[in-house]
Amino acid sequence: MTTLWPTLELVLTKHPLVTAFAVVGFIMWSASILSKRLTRGRMHASAIAIAIGLLLAYLSGLSTGGTKGVADIEWLSGMGLLGGAMLRDFAIVATAFGVRLDEFRKTGLAGMLSLVIGVLLSFFVGATVAYAFGYRDAVSMTTIGGGAATYIVGPVTGSALGASSEVMALSVAAGLVKSILVMVVTPAVARWIGLTTPRAALIFGGLMGTTSGVAAGLAATDEKLVPYGAMTATFYTGLGCLLGPSLVFFTIRVLLSL
Amino acid sequence: MTIYGTALLAACLLAGNFLGLLLGQAMGIDANVGGVGIAMLLLIVVTDRLRDRGLLAAPTQTGVVYWSSVYIPIVVAMAATQNVLAAVSAGTVALLAGGLAVAAGFVLVPLLARLGNDA
Numbered sequence: 001m002t003t004l005w006p007t008l009e010l011v012l013t014k015h016p017l018v019t020a021f022a023v024v025g026f027i028m029w030s031a032s033i034l035s036k037r038l039t040r041g042r043m044h045a046s047a048i049a050i051a052i053g054l055l056l057a058y059l060s061g062l063s064t065g066g067t068k069g070v071a072d073i074e075w076l077s078g079m080g081l082l083g084g085a086m087l088r089d090f091a092i093v094a095t096a097f098g099v100r101l102d103e104f105r106k107t108g109l110a111g112m113l114s115l116v117i118g119v120l121l122s123f124f125v126g127a128t129v130a131y132a133f134g135y136r137d138a139v140s141m142t143t144i145g146g147g148a149a150t151y152i153v154g155p156v157t158g159s160a161l162g163a164s165s166e167v168m169a170l171s172v173a174a175g176l177v178k179s180i181l182v183m184v185v186t187p188a189v190a191r192w193i194g195l196t197t198p199r200a201a202l203i204f205g206g207l208m209g210t211t212s213g214v215a216a217g218l219a220a221t222d223e224k225l226v227p228y229g230a231m232t233a234t235f236y237t238g239l240g241c242l243l244g245p246s247l248v249f250f251t252i253r254v255l256l257s258l
Numbered sequence: 259m260t261i262y263g264t265a266l267l268a269a270c271l272l273a274g275n276f277l278g279l280l281l282g283q284a285m286g287i288d289a290n291v292g293g294v295g296i297a298m299l300l301l302i303v304v305t306d307r308l309r310d311r312g313l314l315a316a317p318t319q320t321g322v323v324y325w326s327s328v329y330i331p332i333v334v335a336m337a338a339t340q341n342v343l344a345a346v347s348a349g350t351v352a353l354l355a356g357g358l359a360v361a362a363g364f365v366l367v368p369l370l371a372r373l374g375n376d377a
Binding site: 020024025027028046049050051052053054055056057058060061062067068069070071079080082083084087088089090091092093094095096097098099100101104110113114117118121122125126129130133135144145147148149152156170171172173174175176177178179180181182183185189193194195197199200203204207208211212215216219223226227230231232234235237238239241242 | 267282288336341364367373
């Protein structure tokens with residue numbers, strides 16, 4: 001008996017990706033049962049599965065003190081590979097299969113507009129909050145504003161401008177808050193904000209920009225909308241990294257000197 | 259063969275990321291600009307052409323469709339490997355900066371969707 005778990009753990013640890021397939025399958029299965037039994041199908045099984053994933057990540061963070069959710073538990077390290085950027089992007093691209101190009105063309109202008117507005121708005125909101133809490137130099141305001149864009153834009157902007165490590169950590173935390181909120185809140189407000197069509201999803205992706213947040217938020221709302229939101233969202237981080245240390249930084253510096 | 263579809267998908271992602279990095283370099287930033295988006299466009303265009311010429315056999319399609327159908331499980335794995343603890347225990351500044359950015363985005367979705375309809 002005493003050797004059962006160590007042996008099983010050894011097997012699981014030696015097959016990281018295979019273990020992840022089995023574990024995720026089990027989570028999906030539990031979620032579909034919970035969806036049917038507890039909510040009579042009213043709450044999407046994928047929304048429940050994503051919520052379970054986030055809860056497990058939270059509990060793992062508490063018990064391991066790590067930053068990678070369940071992947072910090074050795075026998076679950078394969079979850080990091082399955083849920084990492086490589087396979088996530090691979091699957092996102094696959095969702096575009098069978099999508100008609102017309103949809104992107106029709107919404108092209110609104111999509112681009114939503115990207116620019118989304119990036120600038122996030123910087124503005126983040127920088128304003130930073131100012132209100134006493135971070136009143138242009139470098140800190142731009143860096144925290146970048147975090148309100150995504151958790152990649154923040155540190156990229158911060159290191160380009162030479163922000164302090166405290167401000168960098170704040171900006172990453174702001175980006176994490178955004179990403180997780182988008183995952184959790186999107187299915188709840190989708191109908192209310194008219195997030196039911198491909199064009200609305202394109203605009204949503206451009207406004208939010210956090211690829212992980214948009215990817216999970218739309219998956220929990222309506223799988224068919226995923227390629228549209230993901231398409232615009234993938235341009236967001238690049239645009240943010242471009243505008244942050246340049247246009248946004250100079251604008252904030254000029255505004256502060258008035 | 260199924261692998262043809264998966265290989266095509268892989269080639270699209272690699273080419274997209276390659277072009278995305280080149281685009282970033284051309285803009286003078288060390289970031290990938292829209293690599294995944296470019297890959298999606300590539301996949302749509304290439305599979306359209308192949309389908310028109312009757313070169314997209316059913317097994318080939320399976321090699322792409324499989325990955326699109328495991329998208330949600332992959333996202334669940336992604337959710338399970340996020341730093342949720344840091345997000346939940348973030349200080350007021352981070353909570354407000356991230357939270358208000360999300361709220362502003364949600365409010366703007368219907369406004370921009372309406373704006374585009376007139377054009």
